[in-house]
Amino acid sequence: MAISSLHATTSLHSPCTTNTSFRQNQVIFFTTRSSRRGSTRHGGARTFQVSCSVDKPVVIGLAADSGCGKSTFMRRLTSVFGGAAEPPKGGNPDSNTLISDTTTVICLDDYHSLDRTGRKEKGVTALDPRANDFDLMYEQVKAIKEGKAIEKPIYNHVTGLLDPPELIQPPKIFVIEGLHPMFDERVRDLLDFSIYLDISDEVKFAWKIQRDMAERGHSLESIKASIEARKPDFDAFIDPQKQYADAVIEVLPTQLIPDDNEGKVLRVKLIMKEGVKNFNPVYLFDEGSSITWVPCGRKLTCSYPGIKFAYGPDTYFGNEVSVLEMDGQFDRLDELIYVESHLSNLSTKFYGEVTQQMLKHADFPGSNNGTGLFQTIIGLKIRDLYEQIIAERAGAPTEAAKV
């Protein structure tokens, strides 16, 4: 733990050097606002009291309808940063939170204002804003962003009750995952980057069948009924958030197999907003142009149904975007590395990093198609964004002090 005084030009950031296995959580010291305000300015030299604390976190929002818990996207994201994400040790076993060395992921269901019984009484779904406490969500995300710890409620998905809160320390990267990360404007403004996972109806149906058919009590009809009953609220409250996202991953049925309804081969679009700070969209061959590319041919042999890429500029809800699209499946390692070598602006640190990340989690769903590929790429983009933000802050300590 170091208290150092710095001049305006030196880096504000000496991250807490933790010893070996110490979790960052355990050596955290957070600075209160008053000590920051105590910095005095005399003439040219400025001094700051800085205690060994976590830098103010970078906050990422992920909108997804898959419920919380170890969602594949989150596991890929935390893996890019290194380390495995796990529930907080020694706490509520039904906690939805995941913590790794660098990243903490919380589930926004924890901000339900109505528990399962409450929602049943009022006849309101979890998708409805009336079931969620956006004021608390905003307060707590704001606190974390300012480097303060929070006592966050826990929504227990097994019992359907709100359990006593758990203490969450500000991490380097704070991810809020759930149905409404971008619903409230105040929360939206706190996000450094936001992602929306947009699953088309046909694919959603196919996935839910795979998930639930083995479940006693479920049938094709009940799965269908469940999706349809939730659709009005989903369309009214969740879907509109995608216009605010910096990146949308849209999952559609494949166009390579006529009348495919198994949802196994997928067409996935990565829709990236232009002009987002610290985010340079991935491109194929020539940035800003339009391309269709089938990598399978003389140099690369693919098995049925093959792989097809497209890239080009577009508009999405009035925003300028670049869209990278992949239809089909990877069958072999060399297909993956071949594709990676032709993509640009991937934010990899070495050649083959995307392939390596995909292989590391070959057992995860989507590892052989665009969902895994784009989730991995977004993970690398977020790492890049994080490093850029940290570098910026280091270059401007005076700005940081004003907060």
Place this chain on the structure above:
Amino acid sequence: TPPELAQKVSESIKQAEETCADDPEGGECAAAWDEVEELSAAASHARDRKKDSDPLEEYCKDNPETDECRTYED
């Protein structure tokens, strides 16, 4: 699926079917199917967790110094 959760899922489905039979357009019907979705997702996560967990790995996470958990790097 852990039996307690599996039970909850099948009960919630029955419940939803009954509620919606009376009033298919109402909030109660949507809330009932939403509960089915929530429980189905929870059941799926529970199955995944069970799949991933290996008793030895779990033990070694908390007790890396014991004989069974020693690792050697060449």
